[in-house]
Amino acid sequence: MPSLESLLLPAVLFFALGFIARVIRSDLRFPPDLAKVLSIYLLMAIGLHGGYELAKSDMVVAFHSIVWALVLGFVLPIIGYLSLVATRKVNPMDAAAISAHYGSVSAGTFLTAIAYLDNIGVTYETYPLIMLAVMESPAIIVGLLLAAKARRSQALSDVTPSSVGAPADSAPENGFGSLLRDALTNGSVVILIGSMIIGAISTPSGMSKLFPFIDDIFMGVLCLFLFEMGMVAARRIGDFKKVGLVLAAFGIVMPLVGGVAGAFIGHSMLGFSVGGATLVAVLAASASYIAVPPAMRLAVPEANPSYYLTLSLGITFPFNVLIGIPLYHSLVKMMAAA
Amino acid sequence: MPSLESLLLPAVLFFALGFIARVIRSDLRFPPDLAKVLSIYLLMAIGLHGGYELAKSDMVVAFHSIVWALVLGFVLPIIGYLSLVATRKVNPMDAAAISAHYGSVSAGTFLTAIAYLDNIGVTYETYPLIMLAVMESPAIIVGLLLAAKARRSQALSDVTPSSVGAPADSAPENGFGSLLRDALTNGSVVILIGSMIIGAISTPSGMSKLFPFIDDIFMGVLCLFLFEMGMVAARRIGDFKKVGLVLAAFGIVMPLVGGVAGAFIGHSMLGFSVGGATLVAVLAASASYIAVPPAMRLAVPEANPSYYLTLSLGITFPFNVLIGIPLYHSLVKMMAAA
Amino acid sequence: MPSLESLLLPAVLFFALGFIARVIRSDLRFPPDLAKVLSIYLLMAIGLHGGYELAKSDMVVAFHSIVWALVLGFVLPIIGYLSLVATRKVNPMDAAAISAHYGSVSAGTFLTAIAYLDNIGVTYETYPLIMLAVMESPAIIVGLLLAAKARRSQALSDVTPSSVGAPADSAPENGFGSLLRDALTNGSVVILIGSMIIGAISTPSGMSKLFPFIDDIFMGVLCLFLFEMGMVAARRIGDFKKVGLVLAAFGIVMPLVGGVAGAFIGHSMLGFSVGGATLVAVLAASASYIAVPPAMRLAVPEANPSYYLTLSLGITFPFNVLIGIPLYHSLVKMMAAA
């Protein structure tokens, strides 16, 4: 059964170890900057690798991948927003902020999926890597637009004598343009796309000197990263009660919706192999926890960070790592067999 | 002569370099978090490696190793405590806190010993690694019990009108249970035992991707770690005067006592090879400087941290790295030849 | 054309990426300690490597290299100082502090040059490495002397009734001796020389365990380091206006002067190969940004740090990495052909 195999992957086991460390209330704590350094390394390594491979691959397929990545990035948060508003458990601001996370992606989940596929010997295309890079930002933009809409309708219904502020005054500081720029220049995107370009244009002899760094120690760094993520997830899941059952359910249903959509696009629209389509499913199913939270803090300050951080880090990330990845893989296998 | 060979090991030379850097008052300073990151890596790497090997080894011997590790962990601090109290140079609280350090172990010393043995081509069993994990905590518990006893007798002799506080009130905050839990869930233990389990149960193909990370760069990371430890030791040895000659002598005699006990147990009781018995001697001889100091700060706040930090980091650690390891090795060789 | 090849080196491309990240105002920021950790690693790795090679090489040539390194380290800052004072754009204190940076060296530039030569398959001697170590400090001493001279003449011309302080009183805190000691024991020098000695005296079996650490991941770490340096350079170049055109020109002309002097010494005086002489040119052309700035802060507090940091990090470093290295290489090739 794939699920068990997935659970015996060192990377996944380290995630569990981090989780358990918090549950037994160990005093283990990683230095605050370590997670950031590990992220930088991981993004740089997959970027370089992907760019190197992409330079050799088909530009038409690459272009199609980008288009479908944009579609996912724009459509998923809208689905999320409408579902959340329909539950009536959160206000529109929170709904906008949360759904932005689900339209974007988690590199950590993506890398765990790669480790999973490598381990069971399934090959995959490199196009999903471009999709990873492309999907970081669009959902942020959709989140901003949804929040702006919510803010406007709220301002209209707020016209009480005491509220002197005009609608314009209650919008977050800088204009939409500046927030858009923030979305497109966020650190993860810069490292990932930058490294892909470097991987693509560097001389082969230059790249060959880099391979030991980006290949050999990669799995170890990923283990360390997931170790820390396990601790983060355990801390976040503690806020489960504040979030409530309906929201928590959203943290599991939404990735399933994304996973099915991604599997379909990867398999049927892009014609990828089982491995490649699984990766697209994982991208669509994963929720951002690096790029989107600070963007939402700045752009939708009215939303409660507890909600989106608990959902993305405490529920969806563990769900995907432990259950989602083998599930999406099985789904794609079934599609391929059909 | 083994001693010189030991001194020409890069890891030991970096220790010396760090020491010299402080002596010549260089402004060289490592970022505060680096030592912590290096420790995490080292514990993870030896844990994974050890677990992988242990899964293939004899469970009866493993069980015996654990029993003897517990014996060492419980008996050594009592010997230390009685000797220290006998010197009449420290109060019972300080004696309890100091001796807890000597019943526990130093992974840095252990790893230096492994580097030493590897360098001269001596093989060793992996059981001492379990002993390393097992020996982290018992001494902390013994330290707590000794301190509790000392506190009680002090409270009895303190019944002056001004001391309103009942004995119970003067005990450290949380009860014994919570401190016991702290001892068993401390970060080093979690990483070490967790990584051993992961190393033991992971799929071989999963582990093979990790070996470059845990093997190839291991020695370099150990060098960096000992570089920093050299600086720490030099800073701590500056407090030598505060500690006094008798206490400083304890910092050398106690590891010798531990080394002999460990060599005997490793060689005669556990029947290990020369390499394996040397490692047991090193474990018994080494004093903790990561797990025990914060535990003693919380559990025995009345003890003076200068004492135990100076002894463990400033005297015993350098002694073991420079002189102790080759000495214990020679001792075991003599035992084996006898 | 060599210049383009140099620009397609991953290390140089990462420098550009860091620069661009700041220009597009990305929120990408490396943790503050990362650059320091990367520097420690790089210095340790080249030190060990160099020491290992040097132990096998000719001591007479090594001695000559040291002498010429001292000549460069003492003469270059004097040339720099006289030129700067001649421009009349900065006061003598600033001139002293700035020129000290140009007499010293930048390990980052040196390593980029090594990556450049490796990439195009040009071999080089290891003697320039000793020169790197030797050249860190002398310029600091010259800077101090020039500043002391400037301070004295300023004090003489300042004898207004209101200035009660005697000349002695206005000198920086600690005496010349203590500042001299600071110069010789600064962290970079200790790591570099210490690692060279360790590389030279370690047992070969000990060193062989270190090679994966210092070789395999070297290029990746250098890329990360230059990535960060690109961000630093972009931030610094923003102060360009404060510095003024004349000073900025100095940041390009001075490395050219140094490069020519170094190329001549490397090729004609020391008889090095094209690769070796290029490295000497790079050393002479490069300006320190690690060791010298804090030394100048303490020793010449009257000087404005904006000046020397902008020149060294914002102008000279990028110039050397992007244009200087291939230029000095071409120059040496012409000399060799002549």
Add this chain to the structure above:
Amino acid sequence: MITLYPEKLLSIITISSMEDRLVSMFKKYGVSGFTILRARGEGSSGYEADISGFDSNILVKVIVSEERMEPILESIERKLKKGYHLTVYISDVQVIAPDKFS
């Protein structure tokens, strides 16, 4: 004896992503400088910042004369109204070199 002059010390605790905005605000209102420290904490929004390294708090300190304080506080109040989380407090300090802060 050294003469001391009174000034105000404004301290702001907020998430690190607010840094750029605060700095532009300070520059707009002409403060002479500012100092930033990394921090973590817990507050009304109930979450614990930092620790994971993904998002941490900062503690910003600005010494500023009483006259210049008012527009800064007004700008802070506008931010608070928009939903940004800023924990703000002001204390009285004495300085040696008052012209440094005006």
Add this chain to the structure above:
Amino acid sequence: MITLYPEKLLSIITISSMEDRLVSMFKKYGVSGFTILRARGEGSSGYEADISGFDSNILVKVIVSEERMEPILESIERKLKKGYHLTVYISDVQVIAPDKFS
């Protein structure tokens, strides 16, 4: 003009392993939040914390109304009596949003 309200700022310097205890204590006495900064230092126990990264100091800051301060100070005093090293000082601050801290 922005109205300012007086509050107390409690600062505690101690070793980082005390953090969990202080935080539970704060929660017990109902403070509205707290902020923690990493620090190092030297004091009566003569040792220099941090630098090696094994054990460092923290500086904890809590804004709290005068009424709530008393039980916290008593709890701190009890800890001091037991031998824990806590360097504690209180200062007067002014805040914009007083309800945030009560």
Add this chain to the structure above:
Amino acid sequence: MITLYPEKLLSIITISSMEDRLVSMFKKYGVSGFTILRARGEGSSGYEADISGFDSNILVKVIVSEERMEPILESIERKLKKGYHLTVYISDVQVIAPDKFS
């Protein structure tokens, strides 16, 4: 009720390479302890310290009785005259254990 005693809190912001000098100065004038925090900032010398990790600011805090303050301030003033950049401010604090700081 817990009795509180007044003390002075001296805060100094400067570059980290000044640390050794400040510490020797404190020891010379017999302070009971000090605490150091890493910081970054911008000021009159116009540069932004830290971020690159090569050189960062520190914020030094010393609780000291009013009597001992004077020679320390004089020493600081001498340093300022020599061109060193030190941002210095003093505040009034109240402490539980006054003998700790004298």
